Structure formats: structure tokens, C-alpha cells
Amino acid sequence: QKEVEQNSGPLSVPEGAIASLNCTYSDRGSQSFFWYRQYSGKSPELIMSIYSNGDKEDGRFTAQLNKASQYVSLLIRDSQPSDSATYLCAVRGITGGGNKLTFGTGTQLKVEL
Amino acid sequence: ETGVTQTPRHLVMGMTNKKSLKCEQHLGHNAMYWYKQSAKKPLELMFVYSLEERVENNSVPSRFSPECPNSSHLFLHLHTLQPEDSALYLCASSDPYNEQFFGPGTRLTVL
Numbered sequence: 001q002k003e004v005e006q007n008s009g010p011l012s013v014p015e016g017a018i019a020s021l022n023c024t025y026s027d028r029g030s031q032s033f034f035w036y037r038q039y040s041g042k043s044p045e046l047i048m049s050i051y052s053n054g055d056k057e058d059g060r061f062t063a064q065l066n067k068a069s070q071y072v073s074l075l076i077r078d079s080q081p082s083d084s085a086t087y088l089c090a091v092r093g094i095t096g097g098g099n100k101l102t103f104g105t106g107t108q109l110k111v112e113l
Numbered sequence: 114e115t116g117v118t119q120t121p122r123h124l125v126m127g128m129t130n131k132k133s134l135k136c137e138q139h140l141g142h143n144a145m146y147w148y149k150q151s152a153k154k155p156l157e158l159m160f161v162y163s164l165e166e167r168v169e170n171n172s173v174p175s176r177f178s179p180e181c182p183n184s185s186h187l188f189l190h191l192h193t194l195q196p197e198d199s200a201l202y203l204c205a206s207s208d209p210y211n212e213q214f215f216g217p218g219t220r221l222t223v224l
Contacts, residue, residue, distance in 0.1 A: 004155070034212060043203055043215040044156070088156070092210075099144055099163060099209055103156040 003027060004091050006104035014112055019076040021107050023089030026070065032092040033065055033072045038106065039085045048074060079111045115139050117216035119204050125222045128194060134219050136187040136204030144209055145187040147179060150201040150218075162187060163209060194223045 005024045013019045021035075032051050036044035050056045050063040050072065062075040072091075076083055086106040093100065117138045126132050138145060147159040161169035162181040176198075178190040187204055199222045207213040 032210070036215075043201075043218045046212050046214060049212050090156075099146075099161050099207070100158060100169060101156075101213060102158075105153070105155045 003102045004089055004104040006087075006089050006107045008105055009108040010110050011107055012110045012112055013079050015079060015081060017079050019079045019083065019109055019111070021074040021076075021087050021089075021109065023072045023074075023091075023104055024070055025072070025089075025091045025102075027091065027093045027102075028067075028070065030067075030070075030091045030093045033063070034090040034092075034101070035061075035063060035074045036088040036090060036103075037085045038088055044088055076109075079109075081111050081113060084109055084111050117204060117206055117214055119216035119219055121219060122217060123220045123222075125224065126191070126194065127224050128196070130194075131190070131192040133191065134189040134202055134204075134221075136189075136216055138185055138187075138204075138206035138214075138216075140206055140214060142206040142208050142214075143184045144207050145181060145184070146205040146207075146213065147187065147189050148203040148205065148215075150203060156203070159189075191221075194221075196223050199223045 003026050035048040037047050038044045048063040050065045056063045060077045064073045086108045088106045089104040090101045120135045144163045149157045159173045160179040165181050180188040201218045203218045204216040205213040
């Protein structure tokens with residue numbers, strides 16, 4: 001079983017729609033959860049972090065965490081073509097002195113005009 | 114300069130060459146990381162330095178040798194690499210237990 005699982009996509013949504021990206025993780029002791037956006041040929045850029053159950057909103061982005069279900073998601077409202085990228089889910093567990101992030105393989109999002 | 118910088122941005126080397134990748138962070142963080150990103154694979158953590166001490170070595174072959182002379186600088190020394198080592202090498206920094214911020218990466222090609 002992969003430690004952090006994401007659907008590789010591509011996930012295609014029309015411009016203006018809500019994009020929903022999902023991630024599951026295997027380590028029940030995981031403490032912190034992050035979403036990174038990576039454009040083709042570029043490095044990952046942090047867009048959201050979430051530490052406790054529930055929703056966290058930042059502009060058009062909402063991260064949702066359910067530790068009981070070991071599930072974290074990212075919603076992007078009013079999707080724009082510029083949101084087209086690969087979205088990486090990262091989870092920090094309790095190993096590695098608390099510094100180790102485990103990444104999923106990413107979900108490719110395509111926002112179509 | 115701000116954030117995390119990496120040099121060179123692109124590197125082509127032969128299997129017998131020795132080269133080094135450099136990373137510098139201007140964020141005042143005290144933890145630095147090397148990651149490898151290959152196509153269709155998740156980011157692989159290679160090394161972690163916290164307060165200039167190596168705290169994680171993720172079973173990386175000895176042909177990769179990290180060096181952290183101070184909390185702002187991180188190097189990855191490369192020698193006798195294999196073609197399968199061709200990848201994007203990413204440096205990141207953070208404060209312990211906080212978000213990691215990535216540099217632009219070095220695209221490495223081993224011939």
C-alpha cells in the first residue's frame with residue numbers, strides 16, 4: 001500500500017467550475033498535511049497547509065481534513081486555466097524527527113476554456 | 114535574492130564526471146533537504162539536515178554525497194553517476210515542523 005495515494009488524473013474541469021482533488025494516507029500518526037502546486041518544468045509551490053480536522057479556506061482554495069478517514073482534499077473554486085498544473089499532497093508523520101514529508105505522485109488538473 | 118536558490122539550473126554530465134549542486138536559502142530556516150523527482154514517481158526524500166547535522170539519509174547510494182557547511186547552504190556532490198540518476202533535484206528549507214519551501218531545482222542529465 002502506498003503511503004500517500006492520489007489519483008494521477010488528468011482531472012478535467014471547465015473554467016469557472018469547482019475542482020476537487022483527493023488524497024488518502026496510511027500513517028494514522030500523521031500530524032500535518034500540505035498541498036503543493038507544480039507547473040510543468042517547475043518546482044513545487046506550497047499553496048495550503050492544514051493541521052486539524054475540518055476546513056481551511058484561503059481565497060479560492062479550501063483544504064479539508066478528516067483524520068478518522070485518513071483523507072485530505074483540496075477544493076479549487078472558480079477554476080481558471082492558470083490553475084492547470086499537478087497538485088501534490090504531502091503528509092508529515094512522526095518519523096524522521098518530524099521533518100520528513102511523504103508525497104503522493106500528484107493529480108494533474110486541466111482547466112478547459 | 115529571496116527564497117531558496119539552486120545552481121546550476123541544468124547540468125549534463127558523463128558517468129565519470131564529478132560535479133556539485135548548490136542550494137542557498139535566504140529564509141532564516143534551520144533545516145534543509147535534498148529531494149529527487151523522477152517522471153511518474155513521487156518526490157523522493159534523499160537527505161535532511163537540521164541545524165547543520167544530517168538527521169536523515171534515505172538509503173541513498175554513496176555516489177551522492179551531501180554537505181551542509183552552515184544553515185544557509187547545502188551541497189550535493191555527485192560522482193560516477195548512472196543514467197538512471199537523471200532527474201530533477203530539488204532543495205527545500207523549513208523551520209522544524211513547519212512548511213517546506215522549494216528551490217527551482219537542477220535538471221540533471223547523466224549520459
